[in-house]
Amino acid sequence: MATTYSISDLAHEFDLTPRAMRFYEDMGLLQPERSGPGGRSRVYSNRDRTRLKLTLRAKRLGLSLTEARELIDMYDSPRDTQPQLRKFLEVLTGHRAQLEAQLAELEATLSEVSEHEKEARTLLARLERAAAKRGAAASN
Incomplete structure (x- = not known):
């Protein structure tokens, strides 16, 4: 008998x-069977568990849920794996470029913040020295 899971099993x-x-189900990523009165209970299969695991991995890689579904659906079909791998590489290459652009922007922003910090520390040190001189002069 095949292993099945409840919604709370997989959620946990x-x-x-x-x-x-339920959102992943609405997006077409999971397709549980229904059981119980009125089909209200969801019964997930090993296939659903694997698809959920792949979905979460795709999210960590920065893929949208639509991209994740397309890739997972490709692996679900019994076709040749070369087109699937090409599509996967295409998506990953696009995400790599996007992440590298974001990283470059962050590095530029960090550099700018560092310059402002340096300027502010220099100005603060000058002001503190001037205040200390005024305090010393006032006490004489």
Whole structure:
């Protein structure tokens, strides 16, 4: 018999809320079976567990849920894996470029902040020296 999971089983395992699980289902990433009165209970399969794991990995890599679904759906199909790998590399290359651009912006901003800090420290030191001289002169 195949292993099945409840929504709370997977939510707990992957540190998600049931609401997030339902959102992933709405996005087409998960397709649980329904059971119980009126089909209200969700029953997740090993396939759903794997898809959830891949979805969360894709999110950590910076992919959108739509991109994650497209890639995961490609791996779900029994087609040749070369087009799947090409698409995956294409998506990763795009995200790498985007992250490198963001990193360059952050480094430029950090450099600017460092310059402002240096200027502010120099000015503060001057002001403190001037105040100390005034205090020494006033006490004489």
